Amino acid sequence: MFVIMFLLFLHVLIMESYGRKSHDYITEDYLYDGYHISVEEVAFIAVVEVINFNSSIPELCTGFFIHDRWVATAAQCFNAANIKRIFVKVGIIDSTINKNRIPIKRLILSGNYKNDVNYSEYDIALLNVKVPPKLRKKMDVIKLGNIDWELIGSLQCLYFGYGETSHKDRKLHAVPSMMSNELDSCGCLKNPNYTYLCGQTIGKEDKCVKDLGGPLICEGQAVGILHKIIECGEKLNEICGKSTYYRYVQLCQHLHWIRTFVPVANDHCDDPLISYAWHPTSILFDFLLYMLVPVINVVI
Numbered sequence: 001m002f003v004i005m006f007l008l009f010l011h012v013l014i015m016e017s018y019g020r021k022s023h024d025y026i027t028e029d030y031l032y033d034g035y036h037i038s039v040e041e042v043a044f045i046a047v048v049e050v051i052n053f054n055s056s057i058p059e060l061c062t063g064f065f066i067h068d069r070w071v072a073t074a075a076q077c078f079n080a081a082n083i084k085r086i087f088v089k090v091g092i093i094d095s096t097i098n099k100n101r102i103p104i105k106r107l108i109l110s111g112n113y114k115n116d117v118n119y120s121e122y123d124i125a126l127l128n129v130k131v132p133p134k135l136r137k138k139m140d141v142i143k144l145g146n147i148d149w150e151l152i153g154s155l156q157c158l159y160f161g162y163g164e165t166s167h168k169d170r171k172l173h174a175v176p177s178m179m180s181n182e183l184d185s186c187g188c189l190k191n192p193n194y195t196y197l198c199g200q201t202i203g204k205e206d207k208c209v210k211d212l213g214g215p216l217i218c219e220g221q222a223v224g225i226l227h228k229i230i231e232c233g234e235k236l237n238e239i240c241g242k243s244t245y246y247r248y249v250q251l252c253q254h255l256h257w258i259r260t261f262v263p264v265a266n267d268h269c270d271d272p273l274i275s276y277a278w279h280p281t282s283i284l285f286d287f288l289l290y291m292l293v294p295v296i297n298v299v300i
Contacts, residue, residue, distance in 0.1 A: 043140035044222075045160050045172060047089040048073050048127065048213060049101065053082045060095050060170070062161040062214035063088065064222060065141045068131065070262045071104075073213030074225055074249070075113045075125040088129050091138025095162035095170040100138065102129050108261060110254070121195045123227045123249050125213075126261055144251055144264050145221030150194060154180035156202070157218035159226060159246065161211025176202045177246060179216065179224075187245040188232035197224045197248040216248045224248030 048061040048071070059080070063073035071088050078086070087101040106128035113122040131139055147155075157179045162170050179199035183191050186198035197216060216224035226248055233243030251258075258264060 042160060042172070042174070043091065043138060044142035045215070046071050046139070047092065047095045047162060048077055049087040049089060050077060050080070050083060051085045051087070052080050053084045060162060061212045062163075062226070063127065064160075064215040065090075065139055066144055066222065066258070066264055067262045068136070068139070068141060069128060071127040071129060072215075072222070072225060072251075072258075073125050073127065074227055075109045075123045076115065076227070077213055078107060078109065078125060079115045086127065088127060090131065090135055093171050095172075100135055102131060102135065104129050110257065120227060121249060121253070124225055124251075124254055126258065128261075142215065142217070142222045143220070144255060144258070145218060145223035146255065147218060147221070147223050147252060149181040149197065149250070149252070154178060154182070154185075154199075155218045157199075157216050157223070159211065159214055159216045159248075161214035161226065163211040163214075177216075178202055179218065179248070181250065185245075186247055187230055187243070189230050189245075189247075195250070195253075196227070197250055198230075198245050200242070200245055223251055225251065 044065045046063045046065060048063040050059040050061070052059070059077065061073050061077035063071040066072050086104045086107060088104060089095070089097075090100050090102065092100055104127045108126040108128070110122040110124045113119055113124070155178075157177055158174050159177055160172065160174050162172055177199045179185075179197050181191065181194045181197050183194065185191055186196060191198060211226050214226045215222040216226065226246060228247040230245040230247055231243065232245065255264070
């Protein structure tokens with residue numbers, strides 16, 4: 001009995017120390033296809049809104065907070081030469097909702113990035129924002145992963161984004177995927193020098209979602225930024241299936257550059273087997289990936 005009570009106490013103590021930072025995604029707030037999830041548990045997700053001079057309709061990307069003043073996303077979201085303003089929206093479920101908008105203070109593109117396929121591995125951008133006090137409770141920060149994929153091989157992960165799915169909305173969703181950086185992991189496109197993280201969704205087929213800039217979450221950490229959707233075969237009615245691959249820029253390869261601007265903990269890639277063993281978030285993610293349905297729409 002004493003041992004059981006001690007273990008229960010230890011469990012509570014660990015979860016108290018992690019708080020919302022554990023990102024376990026398991027709540028009772030919303031039920032979709034048999035699984036519960038709440039937007040408050042993924043409060044590190046943000047909408048990146050780009051307003052151009054020649055269009056009244058903003059371009060939307062997904063981003064994520066890696067620091068309370070910094071959002072990471074894809075550099076290609078800012079390829080337009082006539083950008084007027086850029087906003088970050090926090091704590092919302094539908095990317096089309098016009099609230100909780102924060103103007104950015106600074107945009108930083110990777111110094112090696114060019115709008116060219118030969119430089120796509122540098123498709124990463126950082127947005128500096130000052131979140132008002134009233135909105136701070138609506139946002140959270142996700143830890144950057146230090147996984148060395150050459151050591152670990154492949155992992156079951158989750159990606160998040162606001163791209164339109166077959167539900168015909170722009171609500172935040174989570175999709176389980178099997179990811180790897182192997183040479184053949186990107187399907188019909190080569191992955192030279194193990195440059196990218198690539199993989200396919202797990203479960204039912206759905207509409208291709210353009211979640212550019214969205215994070216790939218493995219073991220409770222952000223390890224990649226969605227850069228490209230690869231179509232290796234025909235699709236019917238915009239539904240993507242077994243021939244669709246999702247390609248991510250590896251954050252591990254850019255940790256040193258990110259630390260030039262953002263005070264994040266990691267600056268190099270570590271052995272994942274060491275970081276994984278005693279991480280409570282990792283255990284929770286294992287349970288989530290075992291239970292999760294193919295696509296989850298998240299609501300407040």
